[in-house]
Amino acid sequence: MKRSKCIRLVLLGGLSAGALAGCNQSQPPAVNTENVYTNNYFVPGVGYYHAPFRAWYIHPYNHFDPQQQRYFFGGQWAPAPHESITNISPPTIEAAQQAQAQRADVPRGGFGNTSRSHFIYS
């Protein structure tokens, strides 16, 4: 027998390709106080969002350093992890402005141009 015993499709057929291939946005949305962010929402060049503190920091929320045996949250190290029921929040005005100013822009569109002239594969 050289044929597959069974073919089950999980993604193909049921959903359109476009629905799975992204939302067609060319740039990530700007950071602002009208949006809410979850813990560890990462902004390149800025860091990880700590929802209880409504700001971005260099390390992820409750990041553990095994050498120091300490946890990082809200810009400080502590012997125990931070505990909070807040895991999503809007940033403060200062944090949003700072994040937007510091964010390292991620250029896009650097691939894909040749396809406009050829557009076919083998």
Place this chain on the structure above:
Amino acid sequence: MRRLHQIPRTDWQTKVEQVGLTYHSHEDGPYWDESVCYELSREEVNVLERAANSLHGLCIEAAGAVIERGWWERLGITESAIPGIVRSWEQDDFSLYGRFDLGYDGEGVPKLLEYNADTPTALVEASVAQWFWLQDCHPEADQFNSIHERLIEAWRRWAGRTVHFSSIKDHPEDEQTVLYLRDTCQQAGVETRSVYIEDLGWDAKQKRFVDLDLHPVELCFKLYPWEWLWHEEFGVHLAGASVQFIEPTWKMLLSNKGILPVLWELFPGHPNLLPAFDDAAPLSGNYIRKPRLSREGSNVSWVERELLVEETGGDYGAEGYVYQAPANLPDFDGHRPVFGVWVVDHEAAGLGIREDRRRITSNLSRFVPHYFR
């Protein structure tokens, strides 16, 4: 081998669309054509399978020879790509699949027409659509097609990692092909994400590619030719980025038709190879001229007794041409099939047949299902 007429399934368009083949028709008619099918014998399938496995072995040897002997110019490979190719080869970077296009009449020996090693398509039709067609139309017969389960098996090595899947925008065939591959990867228990080629971002601080959610792209299946990636704006980042692409960079050596003369030089007279050269002289006026880098039969010229008898248009050829002796393609009432044998994880895994009234198979050729007994 027989080419048989049969009545298409009622509402066949919906049936193939339901399994992902949304691009079943050209402007001029059906691309998926189940008004005919090919019936092969078990021995013929075995011959095709053995030929593909043998050719794959030759290709791997030829790729090594190109690197060892520095035959970059023969393949028209840009200098900036060479370190990446060598590194990828030495690391033995993972290769998922490829498709050998073979000329075969059921009596002689299959001959390699070309190897689509980097961005082969016609996968959904070969792996999925014709399998479901078989269940409906010839459930008692077998089919050379274990592509689906072989893909799933191949992806399993990446369990615990995240694989991104990338194609260009606004191209339904590519999007469906990549979605299907993502489907098989997900079924292998691997986490998957998707990003269009155009949406890949470059995070200069971290020196890595990122998707639209800024997730690092570390393993990426891309349905986009390597020779284009190297020439585009972000090509300068490829050498320094930590991303591993699938297909790997070393596949540039095999997706290039410059490998055809290399194969003939290394293995002259091999039964699965056609004579091929970097110039036309040894072929005495009977040859097929193919651009080293091209897609879907573009810019191919068929010459007999020094006379041009058929050619296709396109804008390829800047990297030069190779010259290959013609194969004896079977002719079924004016229809000429080409046998596309799929290789998954370095082993032959299935067959897709495309046929055309012209001698040069192109993106307008029809896909015809098959079975064997």
